[in-house]
Amino acid sequence: MSAEKTLPRKIESLQELAADYDxxxxxxxxxxxxxxxxxxGVAEALQGWRENVGPVLLLTNAPRPAEAxxxxLDRMDCPxxxxxxxxSSGDAARDMLTQRGAEGQVCYFVGASKDVDVLNGIDxxxxxxxxxxxxxxxGMSNDMEETLEDYADEIARWHELKLPLICANPDRIVQIGEQVIYCAGALAEIYENNGGEVIWLxxxxxxxxETGLTRLQKMTNMETPRILAIGDGFKTDIPGANAAELDVLFITGGLSETLTQESQTPEDVETILRDYDSYAHYFMKHLIW
Known part of the structure; x- marks a missing residue:
């Protein structure tokens, strides 16, 4: 995989990269x-990749099991x-909860009712x-209405109790329609920056x-498949792929478009990602086959 930091190349379709990855x-x-x-066009792009190139593994910071x-995705008619x-990071959280439960540890849960699937069946x-x-x-109990300030007293209480915190969703923000909301990662970052212990999943x-690579090795039946990582998260998708030494396709029509609206040229993308000490090899607005 390439680690050379050059200006990202704008592509018009995923087909342009099909011959270079598995x-x-x-x-x-x-x-x-x-x-x-x-x-x-996204579903068609992923289907086109699977039909013409190889497997697609979805990697998400959703704090819920893969089944959820x-x-x-089914409800959105994603085939x-x-x-x-x-x-999902929810799968990693379930593994950690299972282990800690076997050790007799007691958990304090902070999150919304939509996230309780991550707890089901764990002793x-x-x-x-x-x-x-x-x-x-x-995450927050009501992320559509609550803000970081609403959790100031709660976070102070965690500090007083000196509790280690498992963050099951490292995303700081996410876009829902036209609204940007805070995720668990934003609260965990505050806790950590003030001396709290955070275990990031x-x-x-x-x-x-590493887990994703192992799965893709099995899916492709290759020891070293050429993997292209795709994401829009400044603090998660792109730096994570960089650390894993994977080539990256940056999607500018997600958070970038919502927060900056300045990702039209290679220089724009390089500048945006440089602020997060990361870089991309390619970029496009949305996935199109």
């Missing part, structure tokens, strides 16, 4: 959908023929923060990329 490691939110609807992510598998005790050994954070951390 598999895709593709983000979900901001690349495939905006929280409500699929982006036009799939159900959401299952567009991907071969899903790997672990839950309790208020004062009686817990650690925190599992999947998902992108941009290497363990989830």
């Amino acid at each position: 598999a895709l490691l593709c983000d979900v939110w901001g690349v495939i959908h905006n929280g409500y609807n699929l982006f036009p 992510v799939q159900r959401r 299952r023929s567009a991907y071969d598998g899903i790997l 672990i005790e839950f309790a208020p923060a004062e009686d817990a050994d650690f925190i599992l954070l999947t 998902g992108k941009p951390y290497l363990p989830i990329y």
Whole structure:
């Protein structure tokens, strides 16, 4: 995989890269959908890749099991023929909860009702923060209305109790339709910056990329498949792929378009990503085959 930091190349279709790679490691939110609807042409682009090139593994920081992510894609009419598998940070959280439950640890859960799938079937005790050994954070209770300031007192209480925090969604923000909301990563970042212990799961951390590589090795039946990573997250998708030494296709029609609206040229993209100490090899607005 290329690690050379040159200006990213603008592409008009995914077909331009088909001969150079064997598999895709593709983000979900901001690349495939905006929280409500699929982006036009995305499903066809992924289907085209699978039919003509190789497997597509979806890699998401959703703090829910892969099955829950799939159900959401089903509701958006994303065909299952567009991907071969899903790997979520929620799966990693379930593995960690199972391990800690076996050790007799007690969990304090912070998150929305939509995230409770991550807890189902796990043998672990839950309790208020004062009686817990650690925190599992999947996000705000009501992320459509709450802000970071609403959690200032709660975060201060976590500090007083000196509880380690497992962040099941490292995303700081995400786009839902035209609205940008805060994710678990924004709260965890505040906690960590003020001295709290945070265990980060998902992108941009290497363990989830190592798991993804193992899966794609099996899917392609190759020891070293040429993998193209696709994402729109400044702090997650792109630096994570860089750390994993994967080539990157940056999608400018997700968070970049919402937050900057200045990603039309290679120089624009380089400048935007440089602020996050990351870089991309290619860019396009939305996936098109």
